[in-house]
């Protein structure tokens with residue numbers, strides 16, 4: 670039976686500051702606000718005969734790249750069933766429950782998410798991390814996003 674080891678990565682720099690609002694229903698959402706989100710991950714890799722599994726420097730750098738891509742933006746969920754997003758010149762016009770919000774495109778990332786939640790951010794970042802890790806001998810990757818101390822969501826990928 671293969672011998673595996675878990676590598677846990679979650680450095681101080683694995684974070685992104687972003688604005689968002691969570692939508693709870695067709696008529697309820699929270700006000701626009703922000704968090705310093707932190708990102709961490711667990712990698713399950715086979716143990717080599719040399720007592721080494723996988724170079725975690727590679728994964729530290731990948732997590733930093735993913736965090737940098739989301740840092741200091743307004744994050745909008747493009748696939749929410751409860752809001753419409755239209756392009757309007759230099760702006761995104763967001764319609765929710767009869768209200769309109771305008772966000773500068775240069776300040777905003779439209780992400781393929783159903784909601785701007787930690788669980789959706791975790792799934793989104795996991796897919797990007799798995800795509801960066803193709804062809805490597807990994808058994809599992811579990812990626813976590815926390816919106817503050819003591820509250821995070823995890824998304825899991827397992828190799829076939």
Ligand SMILES: Nc1nc2c(c(=O)[nH]1)N=C([C@H](O)[C@H](O)COP(=O)(O)OP(=O)(O)OP(=O)(O)O)CN2
Nearest residue numbers: 690691699702704785786787788816817818820822
């Ligand atoms: N399942 C989820 N539930 C909630 C999410 C989420 O992403 N997934 N997000 C929110 C809000 O964004 C809310 O702002 C969360 O932050 P909050 O709990 O206020 O964070 P704090 O760090 O201020 O927590 P305190 O307990 O107030 O210290 C709500 N639900």
